[in-house]
Amino acid sequence: MAIYLRRGMAKNEIVYGLSDIDLSIIVDDRNKDEQAIELAKERVTSIYNKLSGFIPLFSRAKDELGVYSTSEFFRLYTDNDAFKYRFNEGKYTWKLLFGKDLVRDLPELQDKELYIPATEELKVWWPLVNIELAPDFARPQFKRKNLWYKAISEVSRVYLLICHGENIQSREDALCRIKEHLADEECCYIDKVLSYQKNLTAREDLIVDELMKLFIELTGKAFIEMERKVYGESKRKTAIINLSYQDLIVGSEVFNLIEGLRTHIKRELGPYLNYVALIPQVEFALDALYNSDIDSFHIVLVNTGFVPVEKLKQVNLFLEENLSPQGIEPFIMHGDIALSLKAKSWYRCIRSPKQCPLFYSLASCDQLNLFKEWDGTQEKSIQSYLPPSLEETINKRKSKITEIISGKDIYKFKALDFLRFFWGAARTKLLSYSIENDEIYIPVTSKQICQVLTKLFPGDSDWLSDLYTEYEKELQGQESKAYHFFTKAVDFLRSI
Numbered sequence: 499m500a501i502y503l504r505r506g507m508a509k510n511e512i513v514y515g516l517s518d519i520d521l522s523i524i525v526d527d528r529n530k531d532e533q534a535i536e537l538a539k540e541r542v543t544s545i546y547n548k549l550s551g552f553i554p555l556f557s558r559a560k561d562e563l564g565v566y567s568t569s570e571f572f573r574l575y576t577d578n579d580a581f582k583y584r585f586n587e588g589k590y591t592w593k594l595l596f597g598k599d600l601v602r603d604l605p606e607l608q609d610k611e612l613y614i615p616a617t618e619e620l621k622v623w624w625p626l627v628n629i630e631l632a633p634d635f636a637r638p639q640f641k642r643k644n645l646w647y648k649a650i651s652e653v654s655r656v657y658l659l660i661c662h663g664e665n666i667q668s669r670e671d672a673l674c675r676i677k678e679h680l681a682d683e684e685c686c687y688i689d690k691v692l693s694y695q696k697n698l699t700a701r702e703d704l705i706v707d708e709l710m711k712l713f714i715e716l717t718g719k720a721f722i723e724m725e726r727k728v729y730g731e732s733k734r735k736t737a738i739i740n741l742s743y744q745d746l747i748v749g750s751e752v753f754n755l756i757e758g759l760r761t762h763i764k765r766e767l768g769p770y771l772n773y774v775a776l777i778p779q780v781e782f783a784l785d786a787l788y789n790s791d792i793d794s795f796h797i798v799l800v801n802t803g804f805v806p807v808e809k810l811k812q813v814n815l816f817l818e819e820n821l822s823p824q825g826i827e828p829f830i831m832h833g834d835i836a837l838s839l840k841a842k843s844w845y846r847c848i849r850s851p852k853q854c855p856l857f858y859s860l861a862s863c864d865q866l867n868l869f870k871e872w873d874g875t876q877e878k879s880i881q882s883y884l885p886p887s888l889e890e891t892i893n894k895r896k897s898k899i900t901e902i903i904s905g906k907d908i909y910k911f912k913a914l915d916f917l918r919f920f921w922g923a924a925r926t927k928l929l930s931y932s933i934e935n936d937e938i939y940i941p942v943t944s945k946q947i948c949q950v951l952t953k954l955f956p957g958d959s960d961w962l963s964d965l966y967t968e969y970e971k972e973l974q975g976q977e978s979k980a981y982h983f984f985t986k987a988v989d990f991l992r993s994i
Contacts, residue, residue: 499526499568500597504584506648508593511669513698516644519555520562521546522592524600527567539565568600575604580622580845582607583615590667609663613724616656620717621848623649625841627713630706630807633815639704643694646709650691657716661723670695676716687712711804718835721850729852734883736937737856741866741880745943746778748793749974752824759797759816759826760868766812770805774798774868777860778942779827781846792918793944793973794825797868798861801832810839823914823973831861855883856940889933896930899923903988913980917969920987921947927994928954944969955994961986 505520506512525538542565550556574581588601627649629635651669654676658664666672673692677685687708747753756776763774775798779791813828828839834851841847851858859882902908911919921944928950932938941947948966952959971978
């Protein structure tokens, strides 16, 4: 139906030797069934992958190529914030190479409708610069300079749109314009970034700490201004969470790891930090459907000032050398936002107070401060607001869970993945029945979810208890009989 050239090359922002050809391809879906549409998309992808074998300017399809059916293209623009920002950019910058110009038919948006989509764009760029925090990171300096030029210019574009109502498409124009809103020292950093792009091979130092700090500060200002303009003082539901470390940690091995992590952080980062919180991961986004967050942690470093990149690398190195079945994702809280230090999942790599109130309520709980001695048996009740979109998200997630447990692929899950899915799916179904209440109790860990299920369904208490025992074995790497419960667990999810 249409082929578009997009991003840097479409805007004539070409760096010879580094720029690639980014394409969006739209497949005609008129009078075609779903199978025919998917076959057409697969054929496009296959042709592109063959071309990329001898055209270096084509990247791998799964990384760079966008292939959509016509209806999917318009639906993503309407419903998906991440696509909305990029497709809206297309109205101004994409170049039609073939076919009908569908981008021009996309509905016009006011700037305020782009505030949330623009912050989603920052979640795409943070993992790209965040790779500087990887212990084994190695990349040619000219590529790093090019990336920092793009990242700082893109965060500048988002900042200017949200904070000052300026919708600037050119990266260089955005960098020049943002200097009017920065201190003299920060303007010097912008000049440095501009000089990088003009001479990528020059032998000059890359000011990583300064650029990382600038990226984070502009990101924080953009997120907080977005929340002020979008959410305001909107009414929110209240979540009740009961928590103790005894609920969080399964097995002495994980307990010892947490103790080692606490000692390491105190020694290496102590002077830079106000406190460190160990909190459970609680996700309700549809993207987290497989519930890898169940019984996993966030380690939240709340800083007193900017923490040097080399110091943050040490935290990631410690976690890489001490892996745990109860996953630990580190965050640095800088001002009003928190950013993941590993950033494996772009959609949840930046947290802001009104979008992620549970995260912030848990992170600010004094009992969960690793810098203090804590009693593993003491329970703490935490109250937190919930985002206005939670009800819609829970209902969508409930429908998706029903779809998954209706198919046969559910039985192909590995035991630990299945059990985490089970606990998370059960929690979603429980919440869907209480979501209309002003106050909602949220069971955070699998242990708490099991306790609620046992209380509500006493006839199922015996097998649920046995299932939890097998889950503990799986979590600690021991042999289990969890597979014996798959069918019963799926039937249970269908029934509640």
